[in-house]
Amino acid sequence: MIKIDELLKQTTSTPTVKYTVKDFQSDQDVRWCPGCGDYSILAQVQRIMPDLGIPHHKIVFISGIGCSSRFPYYMNTYGFHSIHGRATAIASGVKLANPDLSVWVVTGDGDGLSIGGNHLIHLLRRNIDLNVLLFNNQIYGLTKGQYSPTSEKGKITKSTPYGSIDYPFNPISLALGASTTFAARSMDRDPKHLQGILKRAAGHRGTSFVEIYQNCNVFNDGAFSQFTEKETKDDTVLFLEHGKPLVFGKERNKGIRLNGFTPEAVSLSEGKYSVSDLLVHDETDTTLAGILAEMTYKNSLPRPLGVFLSIERPTYEEEMMRQIEFAKEKRGIGNIDRLLRSGETWVIK
């Protein structure tokens, strides 16, 4: 047994080691259903970890309840598989107690948007430097197939035999509405894109919100197939790239322009519109991010993937530490005997 000060000394003097993917794989058997989209997401997360240059003892994965929430067991880092919906709140406490840590929240559409919706929106407005990976499969998997807050209206499930009458959340719009400083979307079936987005999220100072389309091949198979399958992907997905016009299509001959405040898909090959008529993506524009996010459930428009928004705002923990330093400077480092004797006291002899 040794004291924490000595350990911290050890921590800071740890030489920079080159990590490999293997260093981030735990010894636990991965137990998702065969064919689950979670396997790919786990692989991509493990793949990018060595590139972050953060030693694995300084990384914490925190989850709630649901299929995706098994994730921390498979990472050879610190991990906390907590209770339903609360991962974001637990992670907030972890980060505030030790701002040195790289903290990742793994949640799902049920865990993060239903039971944990309140904690999620408050995390986003506070801008604590956490990375939130929301695996969206539009279904409750672990409880065997009830509709979720992102299931499409009319969805027939065990709990909605006549079709769901709930209108679904659009997670990116929700995050933007909660004043997130980073919002992005990717999918399990596009490893390269997902890796890029994960690295962007890791590099962002403040809360990074990443929605990841994830196929549940048991209870909601093919929910995103039109976006993930080769035959349709080019025409149904719009990859957002900062500073570039919004072009899509197999032949790269379609684009998005604004009609008033409403985005519309136009053809570039009919002579009516050219690239210069198209919207140019700007990750720092919150208004634009909102417009792009609203394209989500419009069938006439391609589904945007990529970084919707990435802006700078002081993080909660920076401001908290600043106040602590300010108070120490102004009032002197706290002394308990002085505190107990502050204000009115009197002596009995």
Next chain:
Amino acid sequence: MTTKTTKTTKKIDEATIRFAGDSGDGMQLTGTQFTNTTAILGNDLSTFPDYPAEIRAPQGTLSGVSGFQIHFGNRKIHTPGDSCDLLVAMNAAALKMSLSSLVKGGSIIANTDGFSEKNLKLAGYTDNPLKDGSLFDYQIFEVDITKLTEIALQDLNLSGKHVDRSKNFFALGMMYWMYNRPIEPTLKWLQSKFSGKPDIMEANIRVLKAGWNFGETTEILKVNYEVAPAKLTPGTYRNITGNQAAAWGLIAAANKAKLGLFLGSYPITPASDILHELAQYKNFGVKTFQAEDEIAGVTSAIGASFAGDLAVTTTSGPGLALKTEALGLAVMVELPLVVINVQRGGPSTGLPTKTEQADLFQALYGRNGEAHIPVLAASTPSDCFAMAFEACRLAIKYMTPVILLTDGYLGNGSEPWRIPESAGFPDISPKFPAASEAFLPYSRDEKTLARPWATAGIPGLEHRIGGLEKQDLTGEVSYDPLNHELMTKLRSEKIQRIAEDIPPALLEGEPSGDVLVIGWGSTYGAIKTAVLRQQLKGHKVSFLHLRYIRPFPKNLSGIFPQFKNFLVPEINLGQLLMVLRAEFLIPAVGLNKVQGLPFRAEEIEMKIEEMLSSEL
């Protein structure tokens, strides 16, 4: 200032006075000022703030009455007083609501301006009680406090609102004269409080002095009183409320343990003052996180504990209910966590500003599964310091959540406190494991059964925890039936072993007798007073007050066989009673009151005497 010779000063041993007025009249502030001055004078004292849940209930109504009672004396004072000797009634509603707590023959200082026709109607009086002879049992002193305040401020050009808000200082000044207290401590307070608002400061100072001078010169008040300092243990004293004491106990424990202090909390009456208090001490490195709800309050604290801070969440009954699931998680992951429940009247929203002890069952049993959590209870406002410190010590040493029960009466009540030296605080030295190849997150200390606190960030100890059942030693997820039973027993045994580490319960009185009174929490003062009086009468009555309810102190089983009868007074329908009967098979009986009010000592005495007489 000296008292004129035409007036007489009577020496008395103790007095109880009550300030009562509209919730906007500043009665809590007036009471607090009187308390601080009285404490500085060296009297022992106990206070009882009693205010409505509404911030500003409709003016002049019965529901808007805010009261502050203080009992002070030249001897040890254990309760805010069963009844008061003097009542300051700022309006008719205040009189009506407080009259039952005034002793027969007691004095009423009535602000006549508060007895207008409208005030009388709002209070439900058909005739003015000051005039209709209905108060013949009492001495009435009619003073137009509002008018006298206006006169004192007439050349200051203040708004009517500000003039009206100063009138409580007139009442305070009068009471300072009445009980021979100096006005200087309040002057000093006003000067620092209103340093940025010189006109308000000047107004309040003038009115305070006017009140004192009125007492000295008026023909109606002929007697004032002197209460000599109490003979208290030598030392440096201060006045402290339970909530402040709890907050400071947490800071002291974090300091002793050399850990950061993290509070995750959501505002709730009557616990919010702990959050307010801690938020002031960022220079101690205290992190206060006002969470989005009660659940985030506790779960953020669990996260902070995982990362190595001393983590705390503070709440009241309904909030504790919301934290229930997370407490089970804390039990499962075996991380230190301190939960302070400042109890209030329940169930549901209940009586937010009134006191009750009805969350004992919730603290002991309110979780799914076998989720044993140590439960401590503070007995007086200043005891909140010691017990908050103790909760932290046990949480860290045994790697467990700990619930500390206080209540609104303790949290808002105050008493003089002999300030301890930090050098004498019990040891808290968290031990963090060193990196090792064969690290086992669920290995245990042989003596305490605590698992190692491998806080996130320590190299070489990367491990995963969670709410699923753990395999013994490795902490991996396990569904093995025998392992589940083993872990359930280990978690329970760990809590039982705390009994080896806590002081024996203090038996006050003879070690055997006819009646043993057993209490817990804020009933301490009332029971103590009742038992002392019974002992003076020669009755064989002893008293045991429990500050540890799970586990119980080890000496209880040796004490109980020495008594014939057991009385358990509680501000609930008999919760400790049931636990004691179940665990020790003693034929205890309860004395139960659930009126949102503390016990009066005489209520307990009557019950003791009833038990003694049926004994004969």
